[in-house]
Amino acid sequence: MTQDKRRIDEEAESVGRELSFFEKYLSVWVAVCIVAGVVLGRVVPAVPNTLGEFEYAHVNIPVAILIWFMIYPAMAEIDFKSILGVRERPRGLLVTWTSNWLIKPFVMYGLFWFFMTIVFDALISPSLQSQYLAGAVLLGAAPCTAMVFVWSYLSDGDAAYTLVQVATNDLILLFAYVPLVTFLLGIGGISVPYDTLILSVVLYVGIPLAAGYSSRTYLIGKKGREWFENVFLEKIGNLTIIGLLLTLILLFSFQGDIIVNNPLHILLIAIPLTVFTFTIFSIAYGWSYLWGLDHEIAAPAAEIGASNFFELAVAVAISVFGITSGAALATVVGVLVEVPVMLTLVAIANKTRKHF
Numbered sequence: 001m002t003q004d005k006r007r008i009d010e011e012a013e014s015v016g017r018e019l020s021f022f023e024k025y026l027s028v029w030v031a032v033c034i035v036a037g038v039v040l041g042r043v044v045p046a047v048p049n050t051l052g053e054f055e056y057a058h059v060n061i062p063v064a065i066l067i068w069f070m071i072y073p074a075m076a077e078i079d080f081k082s083i084l085g086v087r088e089r090p091r092g093l094l095v096t097w098t099s100n101w102l103i104k105p106f107v108m109y110g111l112f113w114f115f116m117t118i119v120f121d122a123l124i125s126p127s128l129q130s131q132y133l134a135g136a137v138l139l140g141a142a143p144c145t146a147m148v149f150v151w152s153y154l155s156d157g158d159a160a161y162t163l164v165q166v167a168t169n170d171l172i173l174l175f176a177y178v179p180l181v182t183f184l185l186g187i188g189g190i191s192v193p194y195d196t197l198i199l200s201v202v203l204y205v206g207i208p209l210a211a212g213y214s215s216r217t218y219l220i221g222k223k224g225r226e227w228f229e230n231v232f233l234e235k236i237g238n239l240t241i242i243g244l245l246l247t248l249i250l251l252f253s254f255q256g257d258i259i260v261n262n263p264l265h266i267l268l269i270a271i272p273l274t275v276f277t278f279t280i281f282s283i284a285y286g287w288s289y290l291w292g293l294d295h296e297i298a299a300p301a302a303e304i305g306a307s308n309f310f311e312l313a314v315a316v317a318i319s320v321f322g323i324t325s326g327a328a329l330a331t332v333v334g335v336l337v338e339v340p341v342m343l344t345l346v347a348i349a350n351k352t353r354k355h356f
Contacts, residue, residue, distance in 0.1 A: 029241070029245055030245075030248060030332075030335050030336045031336065033245050033248035033249045033252065034248065034252050034332075034336075036249050036252075037248060037249040037250065037251060037252025037253040037254075038252050038253070038260065040249065040252075040253040041252065041253035041254060042260070047253065048250065048253035048254050051250060052254065052323065060318060060319075060323055062250065063247060063250060063251070063315070063318055063323065064203060064204075064315070066243045066244075066246050066247040066250070067204055067243065067247060067311060067314070067315045068204075068207070068208055068211075068243070069239045069240070069242060069243025069246075070239070070240050070243035070244050070247065070311040071145075071204060071205075071208040071240075071311050071312070072208045072211055072212055072236070072239065073212075073233070073236045073237060073239050073240045074145045074208075074212075074240065074311075075145075075170075075208045075209050075211065075212025075213070076211075076212035076215055076216050076232075076233065076236065077149070077212075077233060078163065078166060078167050078170065078212065079163065079167075079216070080167050080171075080213065089161065089297065091291060091293060092161060092165070092288070092293055092297035092298070092301050093164065093165060093168060095284055095287055095288055095291070095293070095298075095301045095302075096143075096165045096169065096284070096300075096301045096304050096305065097168070097169070097172070099280060099283055099284040099287070099301070099302075099305040100143040100169060100172075100304065100305050101143075101172060101176060101180070103280070103283060103305075104140055104141075104143070104280050104305050105137065105140045105141045105180055105184060106184070107140070107276060107279055107280060107283075108136050108137065108139065108140025108141075108276050109133070109136070109137055109140065109184050109187070109188070111136075111272045111275055111276050111279070112132065112133050112136040112137075112272050112276075113133060113188070114272075115268075115271065115272040115275075116129040116132055116133055116272075117129055120268050123264065123268060124265065124268065127326075128265070128326045130188065130189070130190055130326075131321065131325055131326025131327045131329075131330070132265075132269055132326050132327070132329075132330045133188050133190070134185055134188070134190050134317070134321060134326075134327040134330075135269075135313070135317050135321075135325075135326065135327035135328065135329065135330025135331045135334075136269075136272070136273070136276075136330055137181055137184045137185055137188070138181060138312075138313040138316050138317050138327065138331055139273075139308045139310065139313040139330070139331055139334045140184075140276070140308070141176075141177055141180045141181050141184070142173065142177065142308055142309035142310075142312045142313050143169045143173070143304050143305060143307075143308070143309060144166075144303070144304050144307035144308055144309055145166060145169070145170060145309045145311075145312075147307055147338070147339075147342070148162065148165075148166060148300060148303055148304045148307055149162060149166070151299075151300065151303040151307065151342055151345075151346055152299065152300035152303060154343075154346045154350075155299040155300070155303065155346050155349040155350055156295070156296060156299070156350070156353070157296050157297070157299045157300035157303075158294075158296040158297055158300070161296070161297055161300070162300040162304075165300060165301065165304055166304070169304065170205075170209065173201075173205060173309070173312075174201065174205060174206065174209070177201055177205075177312075178198055178201055181316075199319070201312075201316075203315070203319075204311070204312050204315040204316065205312060216228065219232055240311075244311065244335070247314065248332060248335070250323075251314070251318070251323060251328060251332055252332070254323045254324045265329070266329075266333055266336075269329070269330050269333040270333055270336065270337050273333065273334055273337045274337055274341055277306045277307075277337070277338070277341045277342070277345070278306075278341070278345070280302075280305045280306045281302045281303070281305070281306035281345050281348075283305075284298075284301055284302035284305045284306070285298060285299070285301075285302035285349070288301055288302065288356075289355065289356060293356070294356060295349075295353045295356035298356060299346075299349040299353075302345075302349070303342065303345065303346070303349070306341075306342065306345055307338055307342050308334055308338065310331060310334050310335045310338060313331040313334065314328065314331045314332060314335070317330070317331045
């Protein structure tokens with residue numbers, strides 16, 4: 001075993017873990033936060049109104065801080081030196097790269113366009129159809145970064161290889177997200193300021209990525225890898241969930257009137273999101289099977305595409321379309337749907353392991 005491979009395996013051990021209490025019941029907490037946010041916005045409207053005034057360049061500062069809490073722990077976990085292991089088994093990476101960047105965003109767009117403009121046309125106004133489609137595009141163009149480590153672990157995936165998949169997808173995300181989202185929204189006739197998208201990626205990917213890499217490098221050099229992985233990462237692990245839940249409370253305090261007046265819309269958004277998740281998983285998982293990949297690589301390759309970097313999607317939706325927009329609502333429903341659906345897909349992956 002080479003030194004690089006040994007280091008990658010040690011890194012992988014720190015990633016593989018069971019669902020925490022918060023993560024296991026994430027959909028429940030999201031639902032609670034929806035209710036709490038709606039109640040807060042309608043009972044104490046001064047709170048969201050005051051927080052909504054703290055903006056710079058269309059970016060809500062309180063929300064930005066909370067989203068940094070969400071994203072930073074995931075970035076701190078990633079050792080980008082693990083990319084050195086790419087050369088050993090490239091086919092699993094080709095599956096995840098192709099499904100995430102050449103298939104997934106277009107499938108999301110097509111499904112949402114079909115459901116919003118045809119199936120649910122009589123139930124949703126044209127303006128909201130466009131907003132929900134925009135939120136779906138923001139979700140579909142962002143492959144999962146954090147929770148995929150959990151899905152990989154629960155399906156006995158190769159944690160070291162999952163690290164490489166996530167690290168390379170994050171690098172692609174830095175350069176591909178803005179042009180891909182701009183192109184797809186342009187097809188839908190939705191105009192988006194290019195500079196605002198770039199600012200969002202810099203704020204919600206670039207800065208947390210730099211902070212995660214810098215703190216990781218510094219703390220491992222100062223305290224050692226064991227302390228960093230077993231103490232520091234454990235301490236900051238709940239920041240993602242706490243930041244997410246507080247963001248949802250704030251978001252839904254602004255969305256209160258829309259939710260109360262259109263409760264059916266949450267279900268209407270959830271239906272194509274669920275269909276999309278199963279579709280992308282089936283494409284990547286089936287391709288991996290036909291290509292003869294080991295199950296420990298095939299499962300996480302499919303799970304990365306099926307799940308989304310919803311933290312980024314929520315952040316960009318808020319920055320570009322506003323905290324009270326339908327686009328922001330669509331990305332939040334993505335959070336509500338993801339955990340139970342992904343746990344179902346993990347169960348499917350485990351039951352079909354014998355065929356690989």
